[in-house]
């Protein structure tokens with residue numbers, strides 16, 4: 001029974017040590033339905049078609065060979081023409097890759113697009129946006145013949161309800177396309193956020209929201225999405241992040257031009273939702289004047305005009321021990337709204353944020369008017385007003401927790417060994433007393449094995465700690481302590497000192513576990529292997545004879 005204490009400590013440890021980072025876009029890679037037909041013909045449009053029935057937009061499905069076998073616009077592609085095929089996905093999707101193919105047409109086709117551009121639409125943007133890659137390019141690589149597909153990973157991904165492919169050619173040529181889009185439905189529900197654009201730090205670090213796709217009126221960003229909601233976590237060091245082209249990701253604001261005012265970020269959601277938490281991934285390089293905000297206030301609104309009701313106020317306890325970023329979680333107590341306003345107060349000269357994510361679910365209640373929301377809050381949400389709102393303990397600073405985990409781990413291991421020693425001594429004394437002649441102690445193994453085994457295996461407390469949930473990171477130490485045979489093997493050994501090697505291993509194991517995830521490696525690029533070819537390369541002669549005199553018209 002005495003074992004309960006230390007086991008509980010060991011069991012709590014994994015809570016500090018587990019830290020799983022899942023980058024959404026890398027799991028979001030399913031074909032969205034051009035090839036399979038999940039996207040209906042009615043949801044595929046085009047600027048024009050050479051012949052609707054034969055090569056209309058609905059023929060533009062990749063790896064399909066029906067009628068003309070591709071979508072072909074009426075005009076030939078030149079740098080000045082603008083033709084497109086459009087896919088309506090109905091709801092916001094994260095589009096992580098596109099794929100194109102030319103018109104094979106059973107060997108009769110000769111048309112394909114060597115390159116193309118993308119445009120996308122979201123209702124909150126109210127306009128079509130030309131897609132730009134991370135390197136600020138608009139042109140994506142297309143095809144080199146009529147049958148080979150070419151797939152392009154979109155970096156950054158696109159958040160859109162509709163997407164258009166615009167074939168492009170630097171010289172005049174006839175193009176036809178078959179396409180597919182890859183990604184997943186967007187479930188987080190943020191349709192846009194608005195906030196002040198980031199600031200420049202020193203002369204070289206522009207801590208802007210580079211991928212923001214809404215409007216920038218010189219000061220404020222409006223109606224778009226960008227780095228704060230892209231699911232990508234910036235590297236720990238913002239300077240490094242800025243200089244590595246592929247891994248920017250901190251948006252930063254400085255205090256000195258704001259006259260003590262907080263940073264205000266307003267999130268708009270697809271519908272009225274009930275919120276349980278918001279997570280802010282925040283830089284804490286305090287030696288460079290960057291720190292987690294000192295206070296955050298969270299306001300809710302149904303229509304976005306008035307933020308009624310008490311805000312949720314959250315104080316962050318200043319934390320200048322480790323410079324690693326903090327994932328600060330704020331509980332939102334099931335508050336309801338379609339707009340959420342965050343105010344972040346400066347603790348230092350700079351606030352740098354990489355990612356803001358909400359835990360929420362759509363509500364079914366009738367919240368058509370602001371007044372109704374007020375009634376609702378007064379009716380059953382009284383919890384949220386008053387001083388209970390302050391939840392300093394709800395700050396889950398996982399990176400800091402790791403170091404705490406190491407310390408607790410070492411302590412726990414020490415406690416376990418002490419208990420073992422005490423048990424050993426108790427045993428020793430009991431045997432000593434019961435033994436008629438103390439000088440004739442029988443074989444140690446025979447003496448100790450039976451009682452210890454019996455007690456350990458019948459104890460319900462012992463069964464509890466075998467719960468696999470607790471067993472995660474401390475493979476070495478906890479596993480060893482928990483398994484009865486090891487414990488017995490240990491008993492006959494010198495009990496006064498814990499074996500140094502074991503403690504050493506336990507400590508290093510924790511340390512390795514603890515420091516691992518702090519490095520925040522960018523996710524591996526999804527799907528960097530080309531998709532398998534579906535069509536055999538047709539015999540060269542067939543392809544050549546099929547189109548010899550019908551190839552594109554040169555410039």
Ligand SMILES: *[C@@H]1O[C@H](CO)[C@@H](O)[C@H](O)[C@H]1NC(C)=O
Pocket residue numbers: 255256257258259260346347348349
């Ligand atoms: C922020 O700037 C204001 C003046 O603009 C100053 O009063 C305040 O102390 C500053 N806060 C921090 C945390 O530097």
Ligand SMILES: *[C@@H]1O[C@H](CO)[C@@H](O)[C@H](O)[C@H]1NC(C)=O
Pocket residue numbers: 021022233279281327329355357396
């Ligand atoms: C922050 O913590 C929450 C809850 O533990 C988690 O869901 C989220 O993915 C974390 N965010 C980052 C950027 O680590």
Ligand SMILES: *[C@@H]1O[C@H](CO)[C@@H](O)[C@H](O)[C@H]1NC(C)=O
Pocket residue numbers: 366367368
């Ligand atoms: C919501 O409430 C308003 C006023 O109370 C009412 O007019 C409206 O019909 C209700 N809507 C739904 C969907 O119940």
